[in-house]
Amino acid sequence: METLEQIKARAEATVPGAQLSVVKNDSPCAQHSLLVDVEHAYVVAQFLRDDPQLRLDYCSNVTGVDFLDAELSEKVKVKKVVDGVEKEVEEVKKTKRAGYLEVVYHLYSMSLKHGPVILRQRTPGRADPVKVASLTPLWRSAEFQEREVFDLYGVLFDGHPDLRRILMWDGFKDYPMRKDYREPDDYEYEPTPHDEVLEKAKAHLPKQEVKA
Amino acid sequence: MLGTGILKGMVETAKNFAGSYHDPARLTTVEYPEQRIASKENARQFPMLIHDTEDPMKGLRCVACQICEKECPPQCIYIVKSKDKRADYKGQMQFYPATFDIDISVCMSCQICVEVCPFESIKMNTEFELSNTDRFGGLLIHKEQLAKSNEHYRKIHPTEAAASDAVLAAEVAKAQAKAKADAEAKAAKAAAEAKAKADAAAAAATPAAPKPSSPAAAPAAAPAA
Amino acid sequence: MTFHDLAYDAGKTDFQRKAEVIGVGREGELLEVAMGPQHPSTHGVFRMDVVLDGETVVKLKPVFGYLHRNHEKIAENTSYLGSMPYTDRLDYFCSLTNNWAYALSVEKLAGLQVPERAEYIRLITAELTRVLNHTCLAGFLLQDMGALGTPLMYAFREREKILDLIESLTGARMMCNYMRFGGCRCDLPAGWLDAAKKVVAEYPRFLDEFETLLSGNEILMARTQGVGKLSAELAINAGITGPMLRASGVDYDLRKVDNYGIYSRYPFRVPLGSHGDVYDRYMIRMLEMRESLKILEPALKDIPEGPVVDPKAKLRGFRPKAGEAYGRIETPKGELGFYLISDGSPNPYRYRVRPPSLINLTILEDMCLGQTVADAIVTLGSVDIVLGEVDR
Numbered sequence: 001m002e003t004l005e006q007i008k009a010r011a012e013a014t015v016p017g018a019q020l021s022v023v024k025n026d027s028p029c030a031q032h033s034l035l036v037d038v039e040h041a042y043v044v045a046q047f048l049r050d051d052p053q054l055r056l057d058y059c060s061n062v063t064g065v066d067f068l069d070a071e072l073s074e075k076v077k078v079k080k081v082v083d084g085v086e087k088e089v090e091e092v093k094k095t096k097r098a099g100y101l102e103v104v105y106h107l108y109s110m111s112l113k114h115g116p117v118i119l120r121q122r123t124p125g126r127a128d129p130v131k132v133a134s135l136t137p138l139w140r141s142a143e144f145q146e147r148e149v150f151d152l153y154g155v156l157f158d159g160h161p162d163l164r165r166i167l168m169w170d171g172f173k174d175y176p177m178r179k180d181y182r183e184p185d186d187y188e189y190e191p192t193p194h195d196e197v198l199e200k201a202k203a204h205l206p207k208q209e210v211k212a
Numbered sequence: 213m214l215g216t217g218i219l220k221g222m223v224e225t226a227k228n229f230a231g232s233y234h235d236p237a238r239l240t241t242v243e244y245p246e247q248r249i250a251s252k253e254n255a256r257q258f259p260m261l262i263h264d265t266e267d268p269m270k271g272l273r274c275v276a277c278q279i280c281e282k283e284c285p286p287q288c289i290y291i292v293k294s295k296d297k298r299a300d301y302k303g304q305m306q307f308y309p310a311t312f313d314i315d316i317s318v319c320m321s322c323q324i325c326v327e328v329c330p331f332e333s334i335k336m337n338t339e340f341e342l343s344n345t346d347r348f349g350g351l352l353i354h355k356e357q358l359a360k361s362n363e364h365y366r367k368i369h370p371t372e373a374a375a376s377d378a379v380l381a382a383e384v385a386k387a388q389a390k391a392k393a394d395a396e397a398k399a400a401k402a403a404a405e406a407k408a409k410a411d412a413a414a415a416a417a418t419p420a421a422p423k424p425s426s427p428a429a430a431p432a433a434a435p436a437a
Numbered sequence: 438m439t440f441h442d443l444a445y446d447a448g449k450t451d452f453q454r455k456a457e458v459i460g461v462g463r464e465g466e467l468l469e470v471a472m473g474p475q476h477p478s479t480h481g482v483f484r485m486d487v488v489l490d491g492e493t494v495v496k497l498k499p500v501f502g503y504l505h506r507n508h509e510k511i512a513e514n515t516s517y518l519g520s521m522p523y524t525d526r527l528d529y530f531c532s533l534t535n536n537w538a539y540a541l542s543v544e545k546l547a548g549l550q551v552p553e554r555a556e557y558i559r560l561i562t563a564e565l566t567r568v569l570n571h572t573c574l575a576g577f578l579l580q581d582m583g584a585l586g587t588p589l590m591y592a593f594r595e596r597e598k599i600l601d602l603i604e605s606l607t608g609a610r611m612m613c614n615y616m617r618f619g620g621c622r623c624d625l626p627a628g629w630l631d632a633a634k635k636v637v638a639e640y641p642r643f644l645d646e647f648e649t650l651l652s653g654n655e656i657l658m659a660r661t662q663g664v665g666k667l668s669a670e671l672a673i674n675a676g677i678t679g680p681m682l683r684a685s686g687v688d689y690d691l692r693k694v695d696n697y698g699i700y701s702r703y704p705f706r707v708p709l710g711s712h713g714d715v716y717d718r719y720m721i722r723m724l725e726m727r728e729s730l731k732i733l734e735p736a737l738k739d740i741p742e743g744p745v746v747d748p749k750a751k752l753r754g755f756r757p758k759a760g761e762a763y764g765r766i767e768t769p770k771g772e773l774g775f776y777l778i779s780d781g782s783p784n785p786y787r788y789r790v791r792p793p794s795l796i797n798l799t800i801l802e803d804m805c806l807g808q809t810v811a812d813a814i815v816t817l818g819s820v821d822i823v824l825g826e827v828d829r
Contacts, residue, residue, distance in 0.1 A: 027760025027779070028548030057673050058689075061763065061774050061791040104776070106763055106791075110673050110689045116763060141676020144799050152507075167502040167828060176507055217653035224650040225587060237639075240594050252601075254626060256608040283753065285519035322522035322614045327622070328753055336608070371626070 001114040004032050007054065014051075015043045023120060033104070033118035041121050041133040042159070048107060048117060049138055056107035056117055059139035062146055064153035066126070066179045069099040099126040101155050105135060105142070123155065126178075134160035152177035253369060256323055256336035258316050258353070260360040264301055268359035273333035275300065276309040280325035280334055288318035289325065301380065302387040312355035316342065332376045335360075338368050466490060470810070474503050478581050478814045481824030485801075485813070492809045497802045501795075504828035512788040517543055517618065517755050520788065525612040527773075527790060528826040530570050533562040533603070534768040536616035541697060542764030542775035543618045547757035549750050555620035556699045557740040561633065562603070562615070563698075563766075564729040564736075568640065569599045570769035571680075571722040572647075574821050578719060579651065581818035582660050588651060595643050598636050605629060618755065620746030630737055637733045644726060652723065661716035665804040665816030668713060675800045678793050679771025680725060681820060684710035684717040691767035698766075703732045715819040756783050770794055770821055790829060794822040 002010075008020045011034075018040035023033045036044045048056045076093045079086055101123045108115030123130040134157035136142045146157045147166040154175035157163055165172060174181055231238035242249060265271030276293040292311035300306045325334050337360060344350030366373040473484035482503035488496035508527065512520040524539045525532035537559055544551065551559075576592030600610045605626055607613035615622050651657055667677070672685040682689055690707045692700040708724035710717030757779045765774035771793030778787035797820050805813040 025760050025762075026758060027546050027762050029545040029760075029762045029764075031761065031763060059676055060765070060772065061776055061789070063776055063787075063789040063791075065778060065787045106774070106776070110687060113689070113694050118763070139676065140671070140674050140799055141796055143675075144795055152509075165502075167505040169502070177510055214655055217655050217658075221650040221654050224646055227646075228591065238594075240597060252605045252608075254605055254608040254623075279753070283516070283519065285515055285522055320522055321609065321612065323608065323622075324518065324522065324614075 001112075001117075002053065004034060004117070007048075007117065008034060010051070011044050011047055014047050015040055018044050020044070031116060031118060033120050035120045035122060038121055038123070038132050041119075042135065042138070045105070045119060045135050045138055048119070054117070055109045055111050056115065058108045058110045058115075059105055059135065059141045060108050060116070061104075061106040062135075062142045062149065063104050064149040064155055064177065065102040065104060066153060066177065067097075067099050067102065068126075068179050070097050071095070072097055100124065101126060101130050101153055103132050103146075103149055103155060128154075129156055130154060131156045131158055133158050134163075136160050151175075154178065251338045251368070253371060255338050256321055257338055257340045258319055258321060258336070258342070259314055259325055259334050259358070260337040260365075261312065261355060261358045262333055262335055262362050262365055263359050264362055268361070269356070270298075271301075272308060272355070272359060273301065273331050274309050274312065275306040275331055275333070276312075277307075277331070279328050279330070283324055283328045285322060285324060286318050286320055288315040289313070290315070302384055304387070309355060312358060314353045314358060315351065316353055317347075317351040332380055335365055335369070335372075335376075467495065472810075472814075473500075479817065480577065480822055481827075483822070483824055483827070485817070487810060487813065489810055492811075494805045494808055494810055494813050497805045497813065499798050499801055501798075501824065501827050504824050506829070508829040509788050509790065513785055516783045517757070517785060518752060520785070521616070522612065522614040524790075525614055526825055527792065527829065528768065528770060528794065528823045529611055530573065530823055531566045531769050532611055532613045533566045533607075533615060534766065535773065536613065537563055537698075538764065538766045538768065538773040539775050540616040540618055541766055542762055542777050543757070545764045546760060546762035546777050546779055547618065547750075547755075549619040549747050551620055552744045552747060553741050554624075554743040555745045557736060558621050558625065558745065559616065560698050560700065560703075561733060561736055561740070562606070564733050565599050565602065565633075567729045567769045568726050568733075569596045570821075571726045572596055574722055574769075575647070575651065575719060578715075578815070578818040579657070581814050582657065584657075588647070591643075591647060591650070595640070602629070602633055602636060605632070617746055617750065617752070619750030620744070622746075624745050630740065633733075634737050637730055637737065640730055641727070644723070644730075648723060652720065657719075658716060660812075660815060661714065661719060661819075663712070663714050664808065664812045665715045665819060666713050667800065667804055671800060671803065672713070676796050677771070677800065679767070679769070679797070679821075680721045681718055681771065681797055683707060684721045685713035686711055691765060691772055695765070700732075703735060705729075705732050715815055718819040754783065756781060761787075765791070768793065770823070770826070771797060790826075792826045792829060794820075794824075794826040798822060798827065 004022050008022060012018055012020055019037040021035045023035050025032050048054055071094055073092050073094045075090050077088050078091050080089045081087075082089070103121045105119040105121075106115075107117045107119060121132040123132060132155055134142070134146055136146055136157070137159060143160075143162070144166060146160055147163060149155050150157060150160075150163055151165045151168055152175060164170070168176065176183075228238055233239075262273050263269075263271040264273065276291055278291050278293070281287075281289040281291045290311065290313040291309050294308045294310040297305040297307055321336070323336055326336055342351075362373070362377075365376075468489045470487045470489060471484055472487055473479040474482045476484075479485070482501075484500040484503075486496075486498040486500055487494055508523060511523060515523070521536060521539060524535040527535050543549075572592045573589075573596055576589035579588040580586075603613060604610045606629055607615040607622070667681070667685050669685045669687050672682050673687060677685070678689070678691075686709050688707060688709055691697070692705075693707060705728045708721050708728065710721050759779055759781045761776070761778040763774055763776045765772050772791065773793055774791035776787070776789040776791065777785050780786040801817065801820065804816050808816070
């Protein structure tokens with residue numbers, strides 16, 4: 001199979017205006033991924049599926065990832081003039097990164113038996129509305145999995161034919177897989193020997209009237 | 213001919229029916245609870261705490277290090293460390309668990325507590341008839357019920373217990389060797405100090421004498437370290 | 438009718454949806470039935486909202502989530518090792534293959550090596566799991582068709598022999614929690630290999646009997662042939678994996694494609710179907726069992742001595758470097774994948790399970806449309822779902 005850079009170059013040539021970048025993965029398995037902008041995600045995915053050299057006809061895994069607002073600190077070597085002498089000084093550079101939600105697609109080819117090519121879509125922020133393009137019209141296998149991402153992360157998929165909650169019940173309000181989700185104190189109504197849970201739940205019990 | 217397949221299948225059923233009277237491979241069920249199948253050697257149900265002495269509470273190997281409490285995936289272990297210390301099997305002063313509870317309505321018998329325990333003190337029991345009329349308190353097992361003797365452990369998991377005993381014996385041997393080496397080192401150091409003192413007193417005219425090392429103590433202390 | 442015509446619109450009430458589907462003036466003709474969640478044919482707590490025209494299915498929506506416990510969230514709050522016993526509870530029929538898939542993904546993430554003996558043990562336990570799963574599935578499928586008892590009891594009787602092996606190796610019949618990152622938890626007990634060889638040697642005899650009982654049975658053929666057809670194109674597009682995909686004639690077995698473990702050392706064939714109906718799915722599983730036994734026989738002889746776990750792998754305080762990995766294996770149900778993102782802390786930052794049972798349900802409606810409601814149950818039975826994995 002081609003390298004990710006080659007795929008990126010060909011996709012950029014085929015889909016004008018698409019903003020693609022390679023996301024590096026430092027782990028030993030080195031599964032790097034291709035970040036695509038939301039506007040062109042559908043067309044780029046279509047290219048990946050239909051291109052005769054790639055033919056990624058099988059979308060194995062679709063999932064969401066939540067990245068909170070974070071302060072990234074990296075060590076940067078800066079040249080500074082200290083006491084009239086130029087020196088290389090290590091400084092901690094802090095950058096603020098706005099949080100975002102990511103949807104990751106793992107694509108394989110069943111006909112050519114290669115893969116994976118990992119495609120990522122990123123939302124601009126975490127606040128509503130978080131929208132990405134749905135790839136369900138291209139791969140049916142994404143249907144339930146995108147519904148699950150919607151259910152657990154609250155990502156809206158533009159073009160999904162049947163976007164409903166799938167694992168949580170219909171009346172449920174929050175998105176439980178988000179990193180800042182806190183479950184309600186009285187979630188566990190069943191009394192258990194765990195004092196902590198009982199104590200938390202007690203605060204939500206209806207107040208009993210004290211008889212005089 | 214239509215129906216041949218069904219007839220062949222019927223023959224098969226008849227074979228199994230007749231076979232269930234004489235062939236143990238075709239009738240594998242037993243009449244529980246009157247009949248029981250022997251427990252497998254590796255079988256595990258819920259954890260127990262091993263003790264070595266007659267009095268279960270005095271001889272618990274557990275030193276309340278709380279590693280199992282931290283590593284337990286469903287968080288079903290609850291430990292309170294004691295305020296005082298007591299001598300363990302090696303003669304070292306250690307804490308012991310003032311409270312050690314396992315909520316077996318939460319425990320999922322995964323054996324991770326056994327794997328992470330560095331003191332060979334928590335092991336898996338094979339007792340499974342633990343039904344109880346008290347849904348909450350009755351399934352919260354305290355250390356009095358958890359304590360089981362090492363003989364019991366040897367009986368239910370012979371291979372594992374032998375390995376565990378070997379580890380403990382090695383630990384004891386190591387501790388004894390260390391104690392011996394420490395005592396030797398101490399004696400050697402004292403002797404060396406006395407000698408140095410005497411040397412210093414005798415040869416006050418030669419102040420640049422090198423500090424005498426203790427050659428006897430060094431090799432003895434090395435294996436213990 | 439296509440998939441898009443039948444799709445729900447988000448935000449509409451159930452009453453509005455019902456009115457749309459049934460249509461004004463046709464209320465008396467169409468019948469909406471909720472099959473499940475407490476229905477013996479649904480293999481757990483699973484519901485099918487079916488709209489029937491007479492006995493013909495015109496619409497079918499699977500509803501699940503009754504067993505949802507957010508396994509992924511639990512895993513993100515637990516250490517890497519702590520998630521291992523939870524993976525047993527995904528597909529509770531095949532906990533050993535679940536363990537392997539998770540261990541494989543973590544090994545990819547952390548770059549751990551597996552000793553030779555552990556690879557053999559993994560292969561042996563995984564193939565035993567495949568045999569027991571397929572045996573039981575055949576029993577369940579017949580149960581769904583109304584063959585109450587007999588085939589299922591025969592299947593369970595044989596399954597128990599394999600479960601005995603698994604129990605004497607791992608300590609538990611179903612919740613094994615056996616594999617570790619870089620190997621397996623403990624070595625084989627004394628005499629285990631001989632016991633396993635005996636079971637493997639005797640199994641073909643049971644399979645012959647089972648097939649005499651079932652495969653040629655005219656009722657079974659009438660109930661399954663031509664039912665629940667799935668084309669190869671749709672199967673690929675919908676991400677169907679496992680025996681269901683191969684029954685539609687697509688040659689895609691991860692044991693051959695990915696060559697994980699030591700599968701490349703043992704020749705075995707991948708059975709393929711040609712019709713993609715329920716009967717093909719049943720037959721594929723029967724044939725796969727025989728292929729599994731063909732792998733097991735030499736593997737049990739070849740297994741070398743040695744350590745069973747990589748000494749570099751740490752049990753406590755296991756922290757892989759930041760990065761991500763997607764590992765997948767061929768479980769009896771299909772492709773089980775784990776997607777892990779590490780940020781260098783003791784807990785995974787993101788832990789995702791790709792459940793084959795859930796994704797194989799995607800095209801349940803397409804397979805059932807236009808068939809009778811009794812066939813819908815048989816079709817569901819042939820998908821081979823386990824709700825612990827669907828709902829997670």
